[in-house]
Amino acid sequence: MLAEREPALRELERExxxxxxxxxxxxxANKYWYVRVAPRVAELVGAQAAAQDDPLLRAPEAYTLAYEVLYRLLPNCRNCVCVPW
Ligand SMILES: [Zn+2]
Structure with a gap:
């Protein structure tokens, strides 16, 4: 549903x-996400979204959902500081 309203999310999904x-x-994966993906997702969904006139895209839950769907597509962390946790 989010991707229907914001096709750029589909592009991110493919990427x-x-x-x-x-x-x-x-x-x-965390570093990749926060450096390369999070700023772009934040422009599309959540409180900082550019789509001022779309309350659904601007809901914080929209960002959380996009995070959950997109983050899962990244390879697992390997030998990074997150792994012991
Ligand atoms: Zn990591």
Whole structure:
């Protein structure tokens, strides 16, 4: 439903489905999310969303939902600071 109102979410979904752990010393899904994805999601949904006139997209729950759906598409953390937790 969110993606119907904001097609850019579908594009993000496609993009994140293609993210791979490229090897190297470590991969951190959290770091990837907060550096590369979160600012873009925040522009689309949640309290900071650009769509001023759409209360549904601007609901904080919309951001939470987008996070849950999109974050799951990223590879798992490996050898990063999150792993022991
Ligand atoms: Zn991590």
């Amino acid at each position: 994140l489905s293609g993210v791979r752990d490229e090897g190297g010393n470590s991969f951190c």
